[in-house]
Amino acid sequence: MKNIIDELSWRGLIKTTVSGIEKQLQNPTTIYIGFDPTSDSLHLGNLLPVVLLIHFQKMGHKSLALIGGATSMIGDPSGKNEKRIISFNQKILHYNITSITKQLHNLFTFYLKDKNIEILNNLNWIKKLDILFFLRKIGKEISVNYLMAKESVKNRIENNQHDGISFMEFSYSLLQGYDFYYLNKKKNCLLQAGGSDQWGNIITGIDIIRKISKKKVYGLTFPLITNSSGKKFGKSEKGENIWLDHKRTxxxxxxxxxxxxxxxxxxxxxxxxxxxxxxxxxxxxxxxxxxxxxxxxxxxxxxxxxxxxxxxxxxxxxxxxxxxxxxKHNINSLLNEKMLYYIFKHIPNLLISYEKFKQGIFLTDLLKHFFTSKTNILRAIKNHSISINKQIIKNNIVIQQQHIIGLKYILLKFGKKKFFIIKIV
Structure with missing residues (x-):
């Protein structure tokens, strides 16, 4: 088999590995990665584990995608300085799981065709888990000191001294470890992968399997993808995200x-x-x-x-x-009705009636639909940051027939990157 570690390494898809993994991956190996259904869509950061699973599947291994229907109701404290707000609405959770399952299926099918990846939901086995069995089977093998030493727990206690960390979140690492134990037992899964912030949880699963089943299993992490401000893309992260759902991004x-x-x-x-x-x-x-x-x-x-x-x-x-x-080119030379339709379809747009247009519309009246205040609009015009059909506008002019392209469109631009289009109907 082709050396998948070499393939993933030159691509920059490996951050950390457990020793002995290269020897294990000389043989077909089952790998799993978890996906958190706290939203109804995956985001750009989630594409990296999808890519990883596809690489493994294409190179002769067995990939499993695990949706955390149960663990999402607990909340992973890894990389979080404060308690996550978790929704317990079962209808919303079911909708999120259904939506993400569909997204994953489509993403996998695109590159794998009929060699698709199995998608699982840990709610199917964790909801049946007997609390006494869990405490006696799993809980007795992992000490409180062991969990307290985890970065995710230490950081929460140090950064949030008053509230600390709830027992619910404290137990998350054990539940994720149980997932690995369960998949190892039922699917002969020998490898768990995750983002670099999941290393502690992955090691917990490895230790649980080693102590209970006496088996050698492995872990692998990949780098986290961050946005322009240096924060990772995440469903519960504040700020702008790049979602895969066209309604969100x-x-x-x-x-x-x-x-x-x-x-x-x-x-x-x-x-x-x-x-x-x-x-x-x-x-x-x-x-x-x-x-x-x-x-x-x-x-x-x-x-x-x-x-x-x-x-x-x-x-x-x-x-x-x-x-x-x-x-840079003469915009009218490349525009036709079809292309204008594509532009209107994809960028921020506005419909205006021809009757209203004939009455006379100032540029500021058009821009108010795209700016937060008139002050910002006037400042943009004063700074020569506004253009109509790629021609810079220096005053608050009245929009006229000469500004229409393709019989019914007006293309506005703010700065270097922001476009808006008006359609007169």
């Missing part, structure tokens, strides 16, 4: 996330998020470095990942409108 915004990555970031992302061969990736990087202003890598990754998540048609539409919106 538009395909346009998803596509532009990759387009706007720096050259250093995109050289990392092309290895992490695509399944191109090492030779192809190295050639792409060489070609990109020759003319970085053409953003070859950004366009390639944006198109490839968007196609995976949102489909070929949408990816092609976004590639076409991205060229029109951001590259």
């Amino acid at each position: 538009t395909p346009y915004k998803f596509y532009q996330f990759f387009i706007n990555l720096s050259d250093n970031e995109i050289e990392k992302f092309v290895k992490l998020y695509t399944f191109f061969s090492k030779e192809k990736i190295n050639q792409l990087i060489i070609n990109h470095r020759k003319c970085p202003e053409n953003r070859l890598l950004q366009k390639t990754v944006a198109f490839t990942v968007t196609k995976w998540v949102h489909g070929k048609t949408i990816s092609e539409e976004l590639s076409a409108i991205s060229t029109i919106l951001f590259e």
